Each structure stands twice: as structure tokens, then as C-alpha cells.
Amino acid sequence: MDLPVMPPVKPMLAKPVARIPPGMQYEAKWDGFRAIVFRDGPELEIGSRTGKPLTRYFPELAAALLDRLPARCVVDGEVVIARNGRLDFDALSERIHPAASRVRTLAERTPASFVAFDLLALADVALVDTPLTERRKLLTAALEGVRAPVHLAPATTDAELAQTWFQQYEGAGLDGVIAKPLDLRYRQNERLMFKIKHERTADCVVAGYRLHKSGPIVGSLLLGLYDDGGVLQHVGVCAAFSMRRRAELVEELAPLLMESAAGHPWAAWGDEAAHEESRMPGAPSRWSGKKDMSWVPLRPERVCEVAYDHMENGQRFRHTARFRTWRPDRTPDSCTFAQLEEPVRYDLADVLR
Structure with a gap:
């Protein structure tokens, strides 16, 4: 060439x-x-x-x-x-x-x-x-x-x-x-x-976090929404915190820490077959390779508002969401997919035409 x-x-x-x-x-x-x-x-x-x-x-x-x-x-x-x-x-x-x-x-x-x-x-x-x-x-x-x-x-x-x-x-x-x-x-x-x-907001359940690569501070928060059957589905993460804020989050979330994932909605996250039934963090993929996908389980009791651009197939945030604020006025079970705004369908063929 x-x-x-x-x-x-x-x-x-x-x-x-x-x-x-x-x-x-x-x-x-x-x-x-x-x-x-x-x-x-x-x-x-x-x-x-x-x-x-x-x-x-x-x-x-x-x-x-x-x-x-x-x-x-x-x-x-x-x-x-x-x-x-x-x-x-x-x-x-x-x-x-x-x-x-x-x-x-x-x-x-x-x-x-x-x-x-x-x-x-x-x-x-x-x-x-x-x-x-x-x-x-x-x-x-x-x-x-x-x-x-x-x-x-x-x-x-x-x-x-x-x-x-x-x-x-x-x-x-x-x-x-x-x-x-x-x-x-x-x-x-x-x-x-x-x-x-596009930017929209959603209220999500915080059900865990991953540690930052630099040490025992929060790297990203794991977010969930409840589906029509009452199952908490993993929809993505929010990150982009300052290093100071990452350390503060460890302290803020400490009361919600679980000793293990037993009893957590995503307890079966390590079972590859379980991911076919429900969306959970840590799904094995060729993208993650040998990357450590472990996470710290939290009782799913806190709600935060995040900003996002759009959903992939209506199931997960396409990109990393952005933390906006805690929502103490919202209960976790009120955080459902129903709150998400669906864009009006438009045929891709009309774009390319």
C-alpha cells in the first residue's frame, strides 16, 4: 500500500x-x-x-x-x-x-x-x-x-x-x-x-460500587432500575468524580455495605448463565478480558439522579452516566424504566436517503 x-x-x-x-x-x-x-x-x-x-x-x-x-x-x-x-x-x-x-x-x-x-x-x-x-x-x-x-x-x-x-x-x-x-x-x-x-436525567438505585484503580476509594457507582416484574436490572455506572469526592463516597456509603453479595439482587453476578435472565454487573465479555470486574455490594436503599444521553435498546445507558445529586425524597422501588423518555421512532433509511 x-x-x-x-x-x-x-x-x-x-x-x-x-x-x-x-x-x-x-x-x-x-x-x-x-x-x-x-x-x-x-x-x-x-x-x-x-x-x-x-x-x-x-x-x-x-x-x-x-x-x-x-x-x-x-x-x-x-x-x-x-x-x-x-x-x-x-x-x-x-x-x-x-x-x-x-x-x-x-x-x-x-x-x-x-x-x-x-x-x-x-x-x-x-x-x-x-x-x-x-x-x-x-x-x-x-x-x-x-x-x-x-x-x-x-x-x-x-x-x-x-x-x-x-x-x-x-x-x-x-x-x-x-x-x-x-x-x-x-x-x-x-x-x-x-x-x-442529548442529555436527560433519571433517578436510579445505587446498588454497589467498584473500587478505583488507585486504591480503596470509589471508582464508579453501579446503577439499577426496576423492571415491570420488580427485578432490579443493572443499567450502567456513573463516574467522573474528583479524588476527594471518591474518598467521601466510601464514607457516605459505609452504612449500606453488605458483608457479601448473598441476598443482593445481583448475587448471581459471577454466574455467566444468570446474565441471560437478568442484567447484572460483571458480565464476562471480550471487552473486559482479564480485567477485575468485582464490585462492592450495597443494600439497594439509596437513590441518585444521573444525567445520560440515551439508552441502548432501552436496557442500559449507552455511555457512562454523570452523577447529579442524591434523591432522599425517592424510594428505590419508584425507580423504574417507566421514567425514561423514549424518542419518537425515526427510520434510519430516511436518514441515509
């Missing part, structure tokens, strides 16, 4: 802002695996955000990219999987599997797509120092008439339309909106773009 921009490349990033800024190019924020595709004739590599190749996990996508991309190019985009008209991150995560036979089976069952939104090189020309507006024109021309599963990401300079996308596209599983300065050059691993994400 001999391209004007060579792997590995770390993608340009975005920093969070509260509102959609004016005077920029706006795109949907995709919820998938960020990927930079390098194609040089018959050679193709799908690079991850960390620079490691993803190609072996998406054989069906690699074939489509060879068929549909220009002969020599470097394209920034997102690998996504859609099910039932919306993005499905869980299905995407399943693809990172060590067994090639499992990858092939999933490639047939839940094929992936690639959404292109930037162009770093075309033919023999590097475009990283070319302004965004020109890169977008070149990308649009290069992908004119492109067919699924390769897509050109919708983009606009109309801030009102971007606000409409922000509201509608969440129903298709998208994360929010990305705003890019019109004269932006491509800079690896720098937060020069802006991301505007």
Missing part, C-alpha cells in the same frame, strides 16, 4: 458544547465504530480510532468498500449496524470476536454499513490541509451514486435543519449533531469539531 496518507491515522475528534453553534457544516453524530478506510487498488484496510485494523471483523464491508470506493483514497467515517430501522451498537460490538467462523456468521446475519463523512486523500493528493468545504465537495463527487452498504453522510450548513436533525434522528439511534468549522483542516487526534448530544 502506497498512499499520500498512510495508516495508522488517529481521527480528528470533537469537544462537547451545549448548543448548535452557527455558521458551520452540520452532520449527524453516528453511534458506531469510528473508522478510517485506506484503499490502494486491491489493497484495503479499515483502521479503528486507536489505529488498529478492523478489517477482519467486517469481511462483507471490506468487499463492498473495494467495489464502491475510488481506486486510491483515504476516507473517514463510521461503521454501523442497523436492525429494525435504527442503529444497534450491541450488534456491532458482537462483531469483535476472535473466531473467524463467528465473524462470518454474524456478517451474514447482521451485515455492517459504512457512512463516509470526510476525505483525507484522493488518488495521489493528500487533502489534510484542504479546507473542509473543499474536502466535502470532493467526497460528494467521489461517492456520487454510491450504493449501500456504503453511504455518504448527510451534511448541511443550515443550522435550523441541523436542529431538526438533532430532534428527529435520535429516533433512529443516532447520538446528536456534529458541527464543523467550514475552513477546518484535518488534524489527527485534535478536538477541533463540536458535538451536541
Whole structure:
């Protein structure tokens, strides 16, 4: 492979802002695996955000990219999987599997797509120092008439339309909106773009915590919500505390400590089969590897309010939640999934169209 921009490349990033800024190019924020595709004739590599190749996990996508991309190019985009008209991150995560036979089976069952939104090189020309507006024109021309599963990401300079996308596209599983300065050059691993994400709050039961890697202080709080059957389901964690606050939390939660997990709603967390019946912390996965997933059980009697962006398949927080405050006025059994706001459904096909 001999391209004007060579792997590995770390993608340009975005920093969070509260509102959609004016005077920029706006795109949907995709919820998938960020990927930079390098194609040089018959050679193709799908690079991850960390620079490691993803190609072996998406054989069906690699074939489509060879068929549909220009002969020599470097394209920034997102690998996504859609099910039932919306993005499905869980299905995407399943693809990172060590067994090639499992990858092939999933490639047939839940094929992936690639959404292109930037162009770093075309033919023999590097475009990283070319302004965004020109890169977008070149990308649009290069992908004119492109067919699924390769897509050109919708983009606009109309801030009102971007606000409409922000509201509608969440129903298709998208994360929010990305705003890019019109004269932006491509800079690896720098937060020069802006991301505007949804934020909601929920009252959750605190049923345990994990220790911080630095010592006997709180690393993250384990959060739960009760389902319709009265079962406490693990929905995620909240973290991002100061070191002082982590130590204070140990003292605050000490009255709730249990000697063991016996009698706890998540007592069976170490049994892999039990995770098929209920969501509990510590589920074995290829992501955690040999990481210590043990946790400190608490009597599920305290409630806290957390902020979150969206739920994955209506079952768990997609990202780490943010602690807001304790809610002594709420009882644990009142913390149910019913409080969660469901976005209006929107078909992903309408986004990509």
C-alpha cells in the first residue's frame, strides 16, 4: 500500500458544547465504530480510532468498500449496524470476536454499513490541509451514486435543519449533531469539531460500587432500575468524580455495605448463565478480558439522579452516566424504566436517503 496518507491515522475528534453553534457544516453524530478506510487498488484496510485494523471483523464491508470506493483514497467515517430501522451498537460490538467462523456468521446475519463523512486523500493528493468545504465537495463527487452498504453522510450548513436533525434522528439511534468549522483542516487526534448530544436525567438505585484503580476509594457507582416484574436490572455506572469526592463516597456509603453479595439482587453476578435472565454487573465479555470486574455490594436503599444521553435498546445507558445529586425524597422501588423518555421512532433509511 502506497498512499499520500498512510495508516495508522488517529481521527480528528470533537469537544462537547451545549448548543448548535452557527455558521458551520452540520452532520449527524453516528453511534458506531469510528473508522478510517485506506484503499490502494486491491489493497484495503479499515483502521479503528486507536489505529488498529478492523478489517477482519467486517469481511462483507471490506468487499463492498473495494467495489464502491475510488481506486486510491483515504476516507473517514463510521461503521454501523442497523436492525429494525435504527442503529444497534450491541450488534456491532458482537462483531469483535476472535473466531473467524463467528465473524462470518454474524456478517451474514447482521451485515455492517459504512457512512463516509470526510476525505483525507484522493488518488495521489493528500487533502489534510484542504479546507473542509473543499474536502466535502470532493467526497460528494467521489461517492456520487454510491450504493449501500456504503453511504455518504448527510451534511448541511443550515443550522435550523441541523436542529431538526438533532430532534428527529435520535429516533433512529443516532447520538446528536456534529458541527464543523467550514475552513477546518484535518488534524489527527485534535478536538477541533463540536458535538451536541442529548442529555436527560433519571433517578436510579445505587446498588454497589467498584473500587478505583488507585486504591480503596470509589471508582464508579453501579446503577439499577426496576423492571415491570420488580427485578432490579443493572443499567450502567456513573463516574467522573474528583479524588476527594471518591474518598467521601466510601464514607457516605459505609452504612449500606453488605458483608457479601448473598441476598443482593445481583448475587448471581459471577454466574455467566444468570446474565441471560437478568442484567447484572460483571458480565464476562471480550471487552473486559482479564480485567477485575468485582464490585462492592450495597443494600439497594439509596437513590441518585444521573444525567445520560440515551439508552441502548432501552436496557442500559449507552455511555457512562454523570452523577447529579442524591434523591432522599425517592424510594428505590419508584425507580423504574417507566421514567425514561423514549424518542419518537425515526427510520434510519430516511436518514441515509
